[in-house]
Amino acid sequence: MDCIKTDIGVKISGVKDLDLAQTLDCGQSFRWVENDSGFYGIAFEREVVMRLEGTDLYIDNCDEKDFEIIWKDYLDLNLDYGKIRKELSELHPILKEAGEYASGIRILRQEPWEALCTFIISQNNNIKRIKGIVARLCESFGDRVGSGYSFPTAERLAELTPDDLAPLRAGFRNKYIIDAARKVAGGEVNLEKCRALPYDEARSELMKIKGVGVKVADCALLFGLHRIEAFPVDVWMKRALEKLFPDMTPSDFGEYAGIAQQYIFHYSRMHPELFN
DNA sequence: GCCCAGGTATAAA
DNA sequence: TTTATACATGGG
Numbered sequence: 001m002d003c004i005k006t007d008i009g010v011k012i013s014g015v016k017d018l019d020l021a022q023t024l025d026c027g028q029s030f031r032w033v034e035n036d037s038g039f040y041g042i043a044f045e046r047e048v049v050m051r052l053e054g055t056d057l058y059i060d061n062c063d064e065k066d067f068e069i070i071w072k073d074y075l076d077l078n079l080d081y082g083k084i085r086k087e088l089s090e091l092h093p094i095l096k097e098a099g100e101y102a103s104g105i106r107i108l109r110q111e112p113w114e115a116l117c118t119f120i121i122s123q124n125n126n127i128k129r130i131k132g133i134v135a136r137l138c139e140s141f142g143d144r145v146g147s148g149y150s151f152p153t154a155e156r157l158a159e160l161t162p163d164d165l166a167p168l169r170a171g172f173r174n175k176y177i178i179d180a181a182r183k184v185a186g187g188e189v190n191l192e193k194c195r196a197l198p199y200d201e202a203r204s205e206l207m208k209i210k211g212v213g214v215k216v217a218d219c220a221l222l223f224g225l226h227r228i229e230a231f232p233v234d235v236w237m238k239r240a241l242e243k244l245f246p247d248m249t250p251s252d253f254g255e256y257a258g259i260a261q262q263y264i265f266h267y268s269r270m271h272p273e274l275f276n
Numbered sequence: 277g278c279c280c281a282g283g284t285a286t287a288a289a
Numbered sequence: 290t291t292t293a294t295a296c297a298t299g300g301g
Contacts, residue, residue: 027282119282126281129299171297176284213284234282265282 001077003067009048009060010067017081019104020052026266027127028108028223030118030134031151042138043111044070047146061146076106076226084256088263091253094244095260098267105262107228112191113184114151115224116206119216120176133170137177140167157181176211183209195225202227222258231257240268243275 001014024032024039032041037060038051048071049060059071072078085103089096121137122130134151141156142149158181162174170177183189189209194202202225206217218232231250233241241248244264253260268274 122281123283124281124296125283125298126300129281132299169298172284172295173297211284215283219282232282236282269282 003064005064006058009058009062010064012057012059012067012077013055015052015055015057015077017085017103018052018057018075018077018106020050022102022104022266023075023106023108024050026105026262028219028262029110030122030127030131031114031138042145042148042150043074043114045143045145045150046070047148073109076109079106081106081259084259085263088253088256088260091260092245092248095253095263098263099260101270102263102266105259105266107226107258107262108223109226110224111151112194112220112224113154116184116191116209116212116216116220117151117154117157117177117180119219119223120180120209120211121170121173122219123173123211123213123216125173133168133173136168137165137170154181154184158185173211176209179210180212191225194221195227199227199229222261228258229255231261236268237261237265239275240264244268 001012003010003012020039021034024041025034029041031043032039034040038049038058040049041047046062046066048062051058059067062071085099089099118130118134121133138149138151141152141160157177160178160181162178165174165177168174180189184191189205194205197205202221203214203217206212206220207214212220215232215234218230221227222230222232231253233250250257
């Protein structure tokens, strides 16, 4: 995997186990939009467009240094998903099938606060509307980055009240967003500490926030802090587990449970007939 | 109008 | 400890 400069960005060749649609638009991030030139998005105060041709990844508006310090990690390109998929496939034949079907999924290393906040917004909500709320949140309270806006910091949102978030049309979630922002900005909840804490303690740390239950905590840990042993279970996953893996519990999926969960989630979403 | 959406807080059994 | 209901909003 090497990175060379192009006239508008960089080209990384030899990228394996990556499908941008499966990774950027599978419900782990709500900030990427597909347009004519690829997937457009903003993270870590950078605006880029990504496009994959075979095993060549093009990132526009990016230099070698930004790729090395930001996007390489963001896309989790240091982890060998082919090897992990092989290990997972030995756990259960359906997991092998799901892994092959969704073999381009990677677990993003998103900014922890963004992951936490967007999954607070996700509760009892649908992906289309979540994206709208998140977009309005960034436009209203984020900083300008290129032609878009960054995700607002916890410190910025901590200054606000739930009523200030009315333009987002996020409903009852407004008070949860503000509670999270205040606890994170004030240090009562330490996100970085959750990278290394024993899993149950990391979960408890996040659940100090009103509106954060096990599902939101698991998603924040998986997508924001790269705790890939996290296995978020929602109503959909519960059905998938009962029908497809009746003999397994989330902990049976082991240290890569979060990757297994994403394979299963994507696979079952694309095959709803499995539940009939 | 009715139902549901990558849930959680709260009250009641 | 487990089970029921409200919660804001908008698309199907």
